[in-house]
Amino acid sequence: MSLSFPVSVEKNAALQRRMAELEVLESHLEETFIRSSGKGGQNVNKVSTAVFLLHIPTALSVKCSIYRTQGLNRYKARTLLCDLIAEFKFGVEGSKKEAIRLKIIKQKKNKTRKSKRKI
Known part of the structure; x- marks a missing residue:
């Protein structure tokens, strides 16, 4: 069963492919909806x-309340869960967050080297 979220068809397809690559099935997910907090006015209340x-086989869980709509939060929660599962399966090297962190560290080193050369 393929779920459809209020995002573009390409993003939906990319999420489905990623979930298939990581062997995450919808039957492995336990989804609950809770009240959000923060911006949104009466809608939030x-x-x-x-x-x-909750991904039952790995016991990894994600709470997402970034957007004001339930559909977008459902989509984002699945992408965040896929990131967590990839990090869990492949270690720190396989995660996107680690790659971004290493890139920032490298940029900072280059910046300090450049400023030392000026002096």
Whole structure:
């Protein structure tokens, strides 16, 4: 069963491919909706827009309340969960966050070298 989220078709397809690569099935996910907090006015107080996802085989969980709509939070929670599972399966080297962190460290080193050369 393929879920459809309120994002572009390409993003939906990319998420489905990523979940298939990581062997994450919808039947492995336990999804609950909870009330969000923060910006959003009365909508936040009345509607359960935050999403809590639990991946049963790995016991990894994600709570997402970034957006004001439930559909976008469901999509984002699945992408965050895929990131966590990739980090869990492949270690720190395989994660996007680690690659970004290393890139920033390298940029800072280059900046300090450049400033030392000027002196």
